[in-house]
Amino acid sequence: MSTLQQLQEGLDRAWTTLQTGWRALAQRASQALTRFLPGEHDADDETRALWAASPGWGLLAAEIREDDDEVCARIEIPGLEPEAIEIQFVDGTLVVSGEKRIAREERRGRYHVTERAYGRFERALPLPVDVDESRARADYTHGVLCVRLPRHRRAAPRRIPVRGG
């Protein structure tokens, strides 16, 4: 094999690796990437300035785990009051929404770094199996929302005998 061919092959391989890696990264990040829209209520000047400076997009990384009894969804949403989180079920999809508010502080100041996103958000997570949403439980610990959904108890499959004529 000539040097040129080897080089060509090496480049092809590098390109494929890069493509695969990029696709994996894009898939992983783009689903978690969530739009944050400015909230609606009584914003003062400082709050508005922070909305303008903050990214407008935030990563709400989620994981869904399934075992024989239940489906467990965990979503990272730091800095919320538990009451400010809304959980809904729409056609087999778990929809989590809420608003990340800016802590109202008496003291005025100037932001040097703004990387955190603020405002209203909504994240929809399709669930892998049928669940009994009426028995769902949710808790919020260290900024991680955990929703546990018991699987639907299905009746044991009934055998239907086929009779000959």
Place this chain on the structure above:
Amino acid sequence: MSLIARDPWQMLDQWRKEMDQVLGGHPMVRDDATRVVGSDWMPAVDIKEEADRFVLHADIPGVKPEDIEVSMENGVLTIRGERRHESQESTEGYKRLERQHGVFIRRFALPDSVDPEQIAATGKDGVLEVALPKAQKQQPRKIEVKA
């Protein structure tokens, strides 16, 4: 022709320093050392300057406050820790995995006005708050010129 600088490199250096001041803005923004130390993920932070202190907020969901280490050395504030999996569950059964686990580290060079003895950190709902009070302004010392 005396307007032409004799040492263009010196000029370039000067220009770079000025650009650094404009772009770098604030000394706390610089955290270039973070990338050198292995960090699996990086928490997003806000840094606010108030009249008598700086306040840093970092989003660190899924890490207990007692597992976050905040330290101060040579004018550099370091926040580090590790996000572990919630329980000893097996890795099987995952249908979606976007969360990143592992070590995180962020560093910030602090302005001289921060009093390192007074730094305090608290954690709540996955948000770390570090309060960095400014030192009392030192009185400028007058040095008398003796005849």
